[in-house]
Amino acid sequence: MPPYRKKEQSIAFFLGLEVRPEYQGKGLASQIMNRYIDMEEERGMEKIFFSPAIPILFLSTAVFGYEHLGKSPSTWGGESWEDMVYILA
Numbered sequence: 001m002p003p004y005r006k007k008e009q010s011i012a013f014f015l016g017l018e019v020r021p022e023y024q025g026k027g028l029a030s031q032i033m034n035r036y037i038d039m040e041e042e043r044g045m046e047k048i049f050f051s052p053a054i055p056i057l058f059l060s061t062a063v064f065g066y067e068h069l070g071k072s073p074s075t076w077g078g079e080s081w082e083d084m085v086y087i088l089a
Helices: 028-042 055-064
Strands: 011-014 047-050 067-071 082-087
Touching: 011 028, 028 047, 028 055
Parallel strands: 011 047
Antiparallel strands: 047 082, 067 082
């Protein structure tokens, strides 16, 4: 079991978000992130993990209340990312 997960804990993973350039700057990503947080809270989740690979996402997720956990020990295709968590309960 991963060290960030406790037995019988309800957690969700938000794996990525990208907005096409023509829709950027219109609040679409904020709406999606807020709706996802609300949806997972309604489902009874305790935590949402998010692992942004792009630095700007790392900075912007802090605005939503995500806590930075540090660099992920995992990689995919040679790429690394940061791990973040949002506590719901």
